[in-house]
Amino acid sequence: MRISNNFELGKLMTFELSKEIPIHNWFWYKEGYAPGIVDYAIHDSQMSAPKTILDPFCGVGTTLLAAKSKKIDSIGIDASSLASFISRTKTNDYAPEHLQLLEAFLTKMSNLRELGDDVLRKVPWEFELFDPRAAFPRRNYNDLLTLRLAIEQETDDSVRDLLLLALLSVIPQSSIILKDGGVLKIDRSKRAMPAKEIFRRKLKNMIKDLKENSASGVVGHCPQVFVGDARALDLMTETIDLVVTSPPYLNNIDYSKIYGLELSLLSMSKSEAEQVRMRALRSFIGKKMKVDGMPPEVGEIGFRIPIIGTYFRDMEAAMYEMHRTLVHGGTAYVVVSNSVIHQTHVLVDEVLGEIGERIGFSDCEIIVGAERIADVKPQKVKTRESIVKLRK
Ligand SMILES: C[S@@+](CC[C@H](N)C(=O)[O-])C[C@H]1O[C@@H](n2cnc3c(N)ncnc32)[C@H](O)[C@@H]1O
Missing domain, CATH: 3.40.50.150 (Vaccinia Virus protein VP39)
Structure with missing residues (x-):
């Protein structure tokens, strides 16, 4: 060898x-x-x-x-x-229609009604290691779940997938979790970024990447x-x-x-x-x-x-x-x-x-x-x- x-x-x-x-x-x-x-x-x-x-x-x-x-x-x-x-x-x-639907979601997002604790409590986000509520400031936890439910309402599979990916990708920054070696640690001194805002930014970037991709013929x-x-x-x-x-x-x-x-x-x-x-x-x-x-x-x-x-x-x-x-x-x-x-x-x-x-x-x-x-x-x-x- x-x-x-x-x-x-x-x-x-x-x-x-x-x-x-x-x-x-x-x-x-x-x-x-x-x-x-x-x-x-x-x-x-x-x-x-x-x-x-x-x-x-x-x-x-x-x-x-x-x-x-x-x-x-x-x-x-x-x-x-x-x-x-x-x-x-x-x-x-992805087709141009998908990108239009993503852009429409960005607009819809601004008018998204924040769901009350009573509604969110009924949504089963269950994680085996600890209650996800402990991983986020309350506002971010509510926004993530509100967005998750709004994404669920989208009827086009491709659009739903892209939105979900954007949402999953903001979890680390919007949480107070540190990935330390092989374990997740709650770090109360960590500054969590506003979930809705970084989701919006992420989605805009994804739309930009997809436009550039199709312009350069990567299909x-x-x-x-x-x-x-x-x-x-x-x-x-x-x-x-x-x-x-x-x-x-x-x-x-x-x-x-x-x-x-x-x-x-x-x-x-x-x-x-x-x-x-x-x-x-x-x-x-x-x-x-x-x-x-x-x-x-x-x-x-x-x-x-x-x-x-x-x-x-x-x-x-x-x-x-x-x-x-x-x-x-x-x-x-x-x-x-x-x-x-x-x-x-x-x-x-x-x-x-x-x-x-x-x-x-x-x-x-x-x-x-x-x-x-x-x-x-x-x-x-x-x-x-x-x-x-x-x-x-
Ligand atoms: C080192 S990562 C691969 C990263 C990849 N090269 C990339 O750039 O994203 C190893 C991956 O193996 C997956 N994995 C672990 N056990 C596996 C198995 N038995 N069969 C298939 N995938 C497995 C893990 O979920 C993980 O995503």
Whole structure:
């Protein structure tokens, strides 16, 4: 297995650049990457025109949006109904009538009657970790729910989706919640921004982006986006030219919790988070941790620290699916990070490369994009983020 460095890739492995790119920046997803990763993969694979790109951990649709802008078909799957909703809404085509209806909503909004507490109390916004009322100043909580109910009245599905996305995207700024590592914390000293005002601003920006998009002819090649499980894809064998993806990192966050407020306002159901968790990779503590049939490449550490065993077990299943669905000569680019757990440095990229070789990928390479220092007291450990490149 070859290991090489390409530190130009480091800046593409985080969401920082996406925050500045129209449409990519509609929903802030810290765990996402930049569309340049897809450009790199297409160029590096030497496939001048891949027909179909797959992202089995599609998040908020970075790969899919990048594929669409190059007029390439793509398929995205995510365990989270929130992530797949955002991906689909960001990558759909919209007609001028949709934009007119969005503009009409902006006008209607000004006359929206504020609903009284008695009405709002009957609206079941239930979140499994705490009462959402605790997450917002009272005014913002009321405005968010009033807008949610008004959006529900819109009869056009596409317009409703766009409005909902705008609403979900303002939750972090309008709340007094801090996303701190893997947990949500209520921070009473945080200044929440006025929900209605930032929703209005967001919607105006989205309308502007959509106008520019259609003026530059980015239409068609809308991806197929599904809620699903990367470990068991409902896709035909040998139909994918290129996989570009980034699975949850080992010992990372529980997406169903950290984006739980957004998920619950989208689904208006407390149980949705549990469904997301059932489908999710066992990459964080809290899921059932029985180590069942661990890949041999992991070694004894997978038994000693069960989360490591279950993570690689699940990643092995996802890699089998990538291998099955790729055409011969197709390549998978998998963005991962090495981890330090209980003072143990886990070389995730190398283990995945070895698993890849065993399950039939002929050519495995690790391209290191960034090195970071993990402060795991009492020591400091140099870890890295890389692309595991697997050719079938
Ligand atoms: C690192 S994020 C991907 C971010 C994406 N590259 C982007 O730019 O938005 C990993 C995603 O994997 C999803 N996920 C976790 N377990 C999954 C599974 N078993 N199948 C499919 N998706 C899963 C999470 O919900 C999360 O959205």
